[in-house]
Amino acid sequence: MLNKFAVILECSRVYSLPMTLLSWIVIFTYSIHKSGNVWYGLIALVGISLAHLGTNILDDYFDYKSLIKRVDFDKKEYIQNTQKTKCRYLVLGIVKESQMLTLAGIYFFIAGLIGLFFIIKCGVVVLYFMFCGGIIGLLYSFLSKIRLSEIAVALTYGPILFGGVNFVMTKTLSWEAFLLSLPTMIMTVILLYIHTVMDYEYDLKEGHFTIANSFDSQLDSLIVLKILLILSYVSLFVICIFDISDWQVLISLLTIPLGVDLYKSMVDFSTDSNSIPRKKWFHFPMENMEVIEKMNAESFMIRIYQSRNLMIYFSIFLTLGLLLATI
Numbered sequence: 001m002l003n004k005f006a007v008i009l010e011c012s013r014v015y016s017l018p019m020t021l022l023s024w025i026v027i028f029t030y031s032i033h034k035s036g037n038v039w040y041g042l043i044a045l046v047g048i049s050l051a052h053l054g055t056n057i058l059d060d061y062f063d064y065k066s067l068i069k070r071v072d073f074d075k076k077e078y079i080q081n082t083q084k085t086k087c088r089y090l091v092l093g094i095v096k097e098s099q100m101l102t103l104a105g106i107y108f109f110i111a112g113l114i115g116l117f118f119i120i121k122c123g124v125v126v127l128y129f130m131f132c133g134g135i136i137g138l139l140y141s142f143l144s145k146i147r148l149s150e151i152a153v154a155l156t157y158g159p160i161l162f163g164g165v166n167f168v169m170t171k172t173l174s175w176e177a178f179l180l181s182l183p184t185m186i187m188t189v190i191l192l193y194i195h196t197v198m199d200y201e202y203d204l205k206e207g208h209f210t211i212a213n214s215f216d217s218q219l220d221s222l223i224v225l226k227i228l229l230i231l232s233y234v235s236l237f238v239i240c241i242f243d244i245s246d247w248q249v250l251i252s253l254l255t256i257p258l259g260v261d262l263y264k265s266m267v268d269f270s271t272d273s274n275s276i277p278r279k280k281w282f283h284f285p286m287e288n289m290e291v292i293e294k295m296n297a298e299s300f301m302i303r304i305y306q307s308r309n310l311m312i313y314f315s316i317f318l319t320l321g322l323l324l325a326t327i
Contacts, residue, residue, distance in 0.1 A: 011095055011103065013056040018308070019157065019191065020052045021045070022315035023184045027162040028169070029322045030180055030245070036169030040118070044165050047114035054107030055137040061100045062141035064090040067206070108137075118168045125173065129164035136160075145208050149196070150189050158185035176244045182235035183252065183318060187311040190228050194307040197221050197266060198273075198300055218270040225266060229259045232314070249321035258282055258310045265303055277302050283309065 028041045089095045118126040136143070136152045143152045162181035166174055196203065196212040200221070204213050215221040233256060239249050261280070268275045276298045279286070286305045292298055 007089065007094060008103065011057060011060070011089055011100065012053040012107075013060075014053065016056060017049055017052065018312060019188055020049055020161075022312060023157050023161055023181075023188060024048060024165060025319050026184050026315055026322065027165045027177060027180065029319050030177065031166050031169040033322070033326050034166075034170050034172075034174075036166070038169075040121070041165060041169045043114060044118070044168050047111045047118075048161060048165075050107045050111040050114075051133060051137055054104045054111065055140055057100055057104040057107070058138065059141045059144070060090065061097065061104070064097075067091070108134075122168050122171050125167055126164070129160055129167065133160050133164070144210070147209050147211050147214060150192060150211055153192050154185055154189050157188040158182070176242070179238060179242055180244050182238060183232055184311070184315050186228055186232040186235060187314050190225065190232065191307045191311050193225060193228065194262070194266065194303060197225065198269060198303065219267065222263070222266055222270060225263060229263060233259070236318075245322055246325040248324040249318055251321045251324070252314050252317040254317060255310060255314045258306070258313060262303075262306045262310055265306055269299065269303060274299055277306065282313075285309070 024041075024045050028036075028045070031041060032038060090097070090100065112130075115126060115130045119130075133156060136156050140149070140152055143149055158181040159178045162177045162185075163173065166172070166177035193212065196210040197218055199208075199210075200213050200218045203210050211224060212218070212221040215223075233253060236250055236252055239245050240247055261282075265277045268277070277283075279302070283302070283306060286302065286309075289298075292301045
């Protein structure tokens with residue numbers, strides 16, 4: 001039973017849920033300050049998380065279908081590639097395609113029921129947020145192949161998530177909620193972009209056209225990372241300028257050294273993909289490192305952890321800033 005549950009979690013890519021949780025906690029904290037309904041905010045988190053997991057499964061399913069249609073697909077080579085964790089359980093035959101679709105259906109069905117609850121309780125506006133999120137979820141695998149994955153993630157983790165959660169909690173549409181989404185939205189996009197930069201060659205071979213591999217080299221593509229990092233910190237000042245919250249949110253600027261460290265780490269990767277970043281105290285947490293070292297995947301995974309942890313610390317500090325501003 002436990003093994004089956006572990007497989008379900010792996011298939012669902014449950015490790016990606018912090019992206020949703022940390023974005024949600026920012027708007028949840030803000031909406032509580034606006035006299036929002038706490039229980040509705042928590043129920044919304046469940047619905048959003050289930051939709052996220054369902055999208056992960058569909059993304060893997062459609063990627064797998066594309067892989068096996070390729071005449072040059074080599075199962076053994078794919079499994080040995082430590083960077084390619086997606087579709088691995090499908091390629092190995094651990095899970096059947098029908099099981100994947102059933103699991104995705106269950107996730108979306110429960111998320112849909114939660115959405116229906118909010119439509120009844122809060123109004124038809126909820127349907128608009130559900131529709132936009134649902135379309136992106138269903139089409140994400142295709143969007144990721146035509147250089148639109150970053151746009152899809154930005155819309156989902158920006159106006160859709162922030163606007164939707166704020167609406168069900170306060171029953172109001174707020175432009176302030178949309179602006180508040182900018183910092184964490186950009187940080188989430190950075191996490192995705194880091195992945196696509198490191199998958200530069202593999203995505204080209206598999207016919208995935210990303211913003212990163214539209215540049216002549218990985219090193220050239222880092223200009224986008226630099227711009228995104230700058231925008232994420234500048235957007236904190238937007239929150240203050242438009243009086244969405246007070247200067248306390250600028251506490252997130254304390255994570256700038258992590259952003260600089262991440263950029264330098266990616267420069268090293270672009271010149272030598274086998275280079276392993278030197279671990280520093282602020283890189284914590286980095287789980288399962290013993291397994292990662294056995295797989296010789298440190299170069300890739302440490303940088304994924306760096307970008308993930310930057311997003312974690314940035315969001316936590318932003319949430320703390322919102323709380324301090326209410327005192």
